[in-house]
Amino acid sequence: MNELFNEITVLSVVSLGAIGGVAAIVLFLVAQKFKVIEDPRIDEVEELLPGANCGGCGLAGCRALAEAIVKAESLDGFSCPPGGSEVMQDIGKAMGWEAGESTPMIAVLRCNGSREFAPPKVKYEGAMTCAFAHNLFAGEGGCPFGCLGCGDCVEACDFDAMYMDKNTNLPVILDDKCVACQACVKECPRNIIEMRKKGKKNRRIFVSCINEEKGGVARKSCKVACIGCGKCLKECKFDAITLENNLAYIDYEKCTLCRKCPPVCPTNAIHELNFPVRKKKVEKEATTE
Amino acid sequence: MGGVHPPENKLAEKQTIERLDPPKSVAIPLAQHLGVPAEPVVARGDQVKTGQRIAKGEAFISAHIHSSVSGKVKKVDAVVDASGYRKKAIIIDVEGDEWEEGIELDEGLQKQCDLDAKEIMTKVQEAGIVGMGGATFPSHVKLNVPKGKKAEYLIINGVECEPCLTADHRLMMEKGEEIMVGIELQMKALGVKQAIIGIEQNKPDAIQHLTRLAADYDGISVQALEVKYPQGAEKQLIKALINREVPSGKLPIEVGCVVHNVGTAFAVYEAVQKNKPLIERVVTVSGTSVKKPSNFMARIGTPVSALIEAAGGLPEDTGKVINGGPMMGKALNDLEVPVTKGTSGILIFTENESPRPPEQNCIRCARCLTICPMGLEPYLLAQLAEKQRLEECEDERIMDCMECGSCLYICPSAKPLLDHIRVGKTRVGKMIRERSG
Numbered sequence: 001m002n003e004l005f006n007e008i009t010v011l012s013v014v015s016l017g018a019i020g021g022v023a024a025i026v027l028f029l030v031a032q033k034f035k036v037i038e039d040p041r042i043d044e045v046e047e048l049l050p051g052a053n054c055g056g057c058g059l060a061g062c063r064a065l066a067e068a069i070v071k072a073e074s075l076d077g078f079s080c081p082p083g084g085s086e087v088m089q090d091i092g093k094a095m096g097w098e099a100g101e102s103t104p105m106i107a108v109l110r111c112n113g114s115r116e117f118a119p120p121k122v123k124y125e126g127a128m129t130c131a132f133a134h135n136l137f138a139g140e141g142g143c144p145f146g147c148l149g150c151g152d153c154v155e156a157c158d159f160d161a162m163y164m165d166k167n168t169n170l171p172v173i174l175d176d177k178c179v180a181c182q183a184c185v186k187e188c189p190r191n192i193i194e195m196r197k198k199g200k201k202n203r204r205i206f207v208s209c210i211n212e213e214k215g216g217v218a219r220k221s222c223k224v225a226c227i228g229c230g231k232c233l234k235e236c237k238f239d240a241i242t243l244e245n246n247l248a249y250i251d252y253e254k255c256t257l258c259r260k261c262p263p264v265c266p267t268n269a270i271h272e273l274n275f276p277v278r279k280k281k282v283e284k285e286a287t288t289e
Numbered sequence: 290m291g292g293v294h295p296p297e298n299k300l301a302e303k304q305t306i307e308r309l310d311p312p313k314s315v316a317i318p319l320a321q322h323l324g325v326p327a328e329p330v331v332a333r334g335d336q337v338k339t340g341q342r343i344a345k346g347e348a349f350i351s352a353h354i355h356s357s358v359s360g361k362v363k364k365v366d367a368v369v370d371a372s373g374y375r376k377k378a379i380i381i382d383v384e385g386d387e388w389e390e391g392i393e394l395d396e397g398l399q400k401q402c403d404l405d406a407k408e409i410m411t412k413v414q415e416a417g418i419v420g421m422g423g424a425t426f427p428s429h430v431k432l433n434v435p436k437g438k439k440a441e442y443l444i445i446n447g448v449e450c451e452p453c454l455t456a457d458h459r460l461m462m463e464k465g466e467e468i469m470v471g472i473e474l475q476m477k478a479l480g481v482k483q484a485i486i487g488i489e490q491n492k493p494d495a496i497q498h499l500t501r502l503a504a505d506y507d508g509i510s511v512q513a514l515e516v517k518y519p520q521g522a523e524k525q526l527i528k529a530l531i532n533r534e535v536p537s538g539k540l541p542i543e544v545g546c547v548v549h550n551v552g553t554a555f556a557v558y559e560a561v562q563k564n565k566p567l568i569e570r571v572v573t574v575s576g577t578s579v580k581k582p583s584n585f586m587a588r589i590g591t592p593v594s595a596l597i598e599a600a601g602g603l604p605e606d607t608g609k610v611i612n613g614g615p616m617m618g619k620a621l622n623d624l625e626v627p628v629t630k631g632t633s634g635i636l637i638f639t640e641n642e643s644p645r646p647p648e649q650n651c652i653r654c655a656r657c658l659t660i661c662p663m664g665l666e667p668y669l670l671a672q673l674a675e676k677q678r679l680e681e682c683e684d685e686r687i688m689d690c691m692e693c694g695s696c697l698y699i700c701p702s703a704k705p706l707l708d709h710i711r712v713g714k715t716r717v718g719k720m721i722r723e724r725s726g
Contacts, residue, residue, distance in 0.1 A: 122622040125609075125644055127705040131712045137373025137622050144374050213375070217367070 041070045041095065048091050049080060054158050056081035056181030075099045082159070082179035104198040105180040107161075107173050111192045112208040112269070113139075113146035114168030118222035134189035142221035145211040147171070147192055153184035175202045175274070197252040201274060205250060205257055207232075208271045212245040219267070226269040232261040291662040292517035292525075293695045295452050295616065297491060301575045301582035302455045306463055308586045309599055311358045311383050315590030316368045317343065318378040321629040322419040323426045324350030329379055335362045340389035340566050343379055346417070352427040352630075353417035357568035357588035360384040369623045371612040371632070378627065381590070393563040398466050402474060402561060409478040409561055416560030417630075418567050421552030422446055422457075422521070423613060425631040428557070431547055432478045441545035443476050443484040444530060445554055447499070448514060448521030450489060451614025454634040456571040457551050459584045461488070461495040464555050465502050471558035472509055479547055485530050486511045486551070489520055518616060519693040523548045525662050537689050552633075572596060572628055576637030578604035587628050593635055594624040608643030611636040616694045649702040657696035657706060663689045667696035671706040674713025679720050682713050688721075690714060 046066035053061040057080055059068055069078055075097050080087050084104055092099030118141030126132050130152040138144040149169040154162045161177035162184060164170070171184075185193045196204055207226050211218040215227030228246030240254035241261065250261070250270075259278075262270040320326035327344035337343055337356040344354040360383040367375035388394060404412070414429035434440050445468075449457040461468060472484050486503070488496050490513050500511045514520055514529050524535045526548060533544040541548050549557075552570065559565040568589055575582040580601025587596060593610070597603050603610075603624070611618040612626065615636055657667035665686060673682045690710050697707040 125620075127648065127708055129708070132705065132708040135708075135711055135715065136619065138369070138375070142369075142622075213367075217375070 039070050042066050044094060045069055045091055048087060048094060050083045050087065052082050052158065052179075052181070054082060054179070054181035054183060056179065056183070073097070081105065081181050084179075105195045106175065106178050106198045106202070106204070107180060107182075107184055107193050108196045108204065108206055109147070109171060109173060109192060110194055110206065110208055110210050111145075111147040111170065112224045112271070113141050113143055113222045114165075114170050116168070117224045118143055118146060130187075130189050138221075143211060143218070143225070144213075145190060145192075145209075146222060148190070152187045152189070153193060156183040156187035158183060199252075199257060203257055203272070203274045204252070205255060205259065205262065205270065205272045206252070207248050207250055207269055209269045210247065212247050214246055218246070224267050224269055226265075227267055229266060231264045231266065232270060235260045235264045290528075290664055291660045291695065292519065293660050293698050294516070295518055295698060297516075298453045298575075298577070298615075299455050299458070299491070300453070300577075300579075301573050301584055302458055302492075304455070304459070304581075304583050306459050306571055306584045306586050307599075309588070309591065309596070311386060311588050312591050312595045314363070314380065314382050315358050315588060316378040316380045316592070316625075316627045317354060317357065317590040318368070318370050318376055318627060318629055319344050319354065320370075320376055321354065321425060321589070321631065322346070322352040323424065324348060324352075326377065327351060327354045329365050329377075331356075331362050331365075331379065333362055333364050336360070337362060337381060338387050338389045340392050340568060342417075342566070346427070350427055350430055352419050352429075353415065353566070354379075355417055355566040355568050356381060357590050358383045359387040369626060371619060371621060371626050371629065373619075373622050378590075392565050398470070399562040400470055402470075402477075404561065406478045406480060409474050409557075412561045412564075413478070413557055416556070416566040418553060418556045418560055419630050420550055421556060421570060421630065421633075422550035423617070423631050423633050425629075428549065428553055431549065432475065434479060434542060434547070438542045439545060440479045440481050440542060440547050441483065442531060442547070443472065443479055443481050444526060444541075444546055444548045445472055445484060445486040445551055446521055446523075446526055446548055447486050447488040447492075447495065447551040448526060449492070450516075450518045450521040451616055451618075451634075452518070453575050453636050454573050454614050455575070456573045456584055456633050458492050458495055460555055460571050461492075461499060461551055465498050467558045468499075468551050468554045469502050469506050469509065470562065471554035471556070473506060474557055474561050475547075475549060475554060476508065481547075482508050484509045487514050487521075487526050487530050488512070489514050489516045491516045518695065519662055519691075522662060522691055522693060524691075537686055567630060570628070570630060570632065572632055573634035574600040574637075575634065576604075576639075577642070578606060578639045579637050580604070589630060590627045592625045592627055593621065596628065596635055597624065597637070604637060604639070606639045606641075607637055608640035609638040611638065616698065617692065645705075646703040648704055651702055651704060654701060656699045656701065660695045660699050662693060662695060663691065665690055667706045667710065668704075670713060671704065671709035674709045674716070677716065679713070679717050682717050683721070687713050687717050 049062040051062050057065045059065045088099045120140035121142050128150045130148045130150040133148045139146050139148050151164045153171050159177050159179055161174045162171050165172050209226040211225045218225035226247050230243050232248050233241050238254050240251045242249050262272045325348035327346040329344045331343045339359045341356045343356045346352045360381050363380045363382045365379050368378045370376045410432050418428040419425040476484050496513050503509045503511050527546050535541050556567050572585050572587050574596050583600045609620045612621050670687050694707050
């Protein structure tokens with residue numbers, strides 16, 4: 001009995017050992033054959049990125065951006081909105097590539113159809129999502145281009161840079177927190193939010209309306225709509241303003257922030273942010289016009 | 290498969306169809322049908338007669354539009370329509386009621402027709418007839434059987450499974466003979482030998498009436514159907530009547546069927562036998578608070594407010610006004626919205642009836658699965674659509690959803706399943722279009 005047991009033990013130890021040995025060799029060969037050599041620089045670059053995985057660069061996350069940068073072996077055409085040019089400079093330094101200057105951008109809401117200026121005419125009782133509301137109707141105020149006020153953009157923001165103003169029912173973008181990742185731009189079903197140049201001291205001038213209807217129709221649903229009158233066009237000395245489909249648009253590349261256009265707008269559709277308060281004299285002119 | 294049983298509330302089923310006078314001004318939208326909007330052929334200041342063509346739909350899937358009144362074209366401008374958005378429409382100030390020459394106005398029945406299939410089809414196209422059940426698919430396209438396919442059955446939809454609506458029911462009761470002649474004309478155009486009219490069992494008078502009439506016509510039969518929603522959906526109706534299943538993403542002609550509404554059959558009769566284009570339709574105005582629930586024969590372009598006025602005015606405690614049936618209809622956000630070729634009803638809900646219950650978490654009861662008439666998984670589709678996992682949505686056949694709203698109706702947690710699916714469908718549709726270039 002004992003002998004038989006011994007024999008079985010020996011046999012199994014030897015056979016299992018042999019199988020193990022063969023498997024080890026096969027595995028080793030396979031591992032050699034299918035070895036994935038990863039560029040160690042990818043890890044280095046990823047280390048330098050903020051790691052927010054916001055998708056602002058247009059890629060699937062920080063790792064994807066790092067892979068793309070290393071593959072291209074240059075920083076041309078890549079940008080990290082939350083990290084800004086600083087991060088790109090760092091990567092450039094570490095890798096020994098030239099990093100171009102990138103302009104800091106910020107999200108801008110191009111609608112001022114608050115409860116006051118575009119009073120609600122109907123009540124929306126569906127689920128509070130802009131995507132649903134956009135499928136169903138023009139909006140409580142009646143403007144088919146305006147903000148629906150359900151806050152999909154606020155939901156989309158990963159940086160706490162937006163909140164809904166309860167009084168106006170419009171989202172507010174916080175200058176110091178927005179990293180220009182464009183999550184809100186992609187989420188808005190009406191394409192109201194635009195990425196614009198941050199400007200010196202966060203100053204910026206823009207037309208806060210995207211309504212392309214004729215002036216009278218646009219004014220019917222919203223008091224502060226752009227009516228496409230073209231007054232700002234005549235005022236601008238830098239050809240920064242274009243008028244298309246009854247809607248003025250200020251090109252932020254050409255705009256010099258001279259502040260000439262906001263006072264001439266008859267509907268106050270042109271907004272200026274973070275400027276010092278105008279002197280009284282200018283204000284007077286604006287009101288008399 | 291599937292189906293729900295919402296309370297029927299057919300308050301206006303005994304009300305005879307009342308003809309409404311043309312209003313002072315009409316707005317006739319250029320996009321009243323599925324497909325390409327029609328192009329206006331009149332301009333501001335033109336005098337038009339009732340029945341005159343004012344916009345042409347030349348594209349493959351499009352339909353002509355005719356003036357429903359006589360008068361002067363005020364302007365061609367955008368007006369808010371039932372979609373809640375401004376769409377282009379021809380606005381006409383009404384002056385008298387002078388009809389275009391060649392349209393027979395007498396109500397006498399005319400059975401005899403010597404036209405051949407091609408001529409009938411041309412007449413249907415000329416009259417701008419679209420599916421009157423609500424989907425507004427141009428009828429002449431359906432009558433034109435594509436090469437390689439053969440139609441065996443003409444199926445006539447008299448189901449009217451939407452609660453509250455009674456327009457088709459009244460039409461069957463009052464214009465039964467005309468509908469029969471219309472069906473015969475459609476059969477001739479399609480070259481089919483058999484036509485089946487499907488009617489839900491909750492309309493015994495209509496079943497009896499049409500069965501008696503059908504005895505005089507060769508090949509037309511009436512079949513009573515189980516009462517459930519959505520029995521009147523095209524694919525469900527074919528399954529119930531001849532037990533054939535239309536494959537996913539295909540049209541009924543794939544299984545040898547062409548489906549038309551009873552309203553369409555009546556419109557075909559009027560177009561072919563009386564030369565009358567589609568310029569009016571039966572609209573039910575109903576609701577528990579409505580003084581006089583009614584069925585109106587209204588001119589296309591009549592503002593909804595005029596219909597509500599004729600039914601006793603807007604009740605004070607109104608919470609919502611719905612265009613269409615309570616299941617698939619949509620709340621209006623303006624009462625000046627015009628009646629179009631697809632407006633089957635205007636329903637008024639009180640403040641108590643209108644709000645949706647608050648949304649709660651999914652309790653995994655799987656009721657939406659059991660009732661989905663298309664055999665989809667609404668809870669899953671809603672989740673995938675919410676997370677924007679569009680490829681998976683497509684794999685789960687989101688495009689087969691006909692938006693009947695049964696899942697939304699049955700959900701004990703009041704989840705906005707259909708809203709999610711609708712957004713998902715829009716996105717998946719866009720993705721498919723982009724992929725095919």
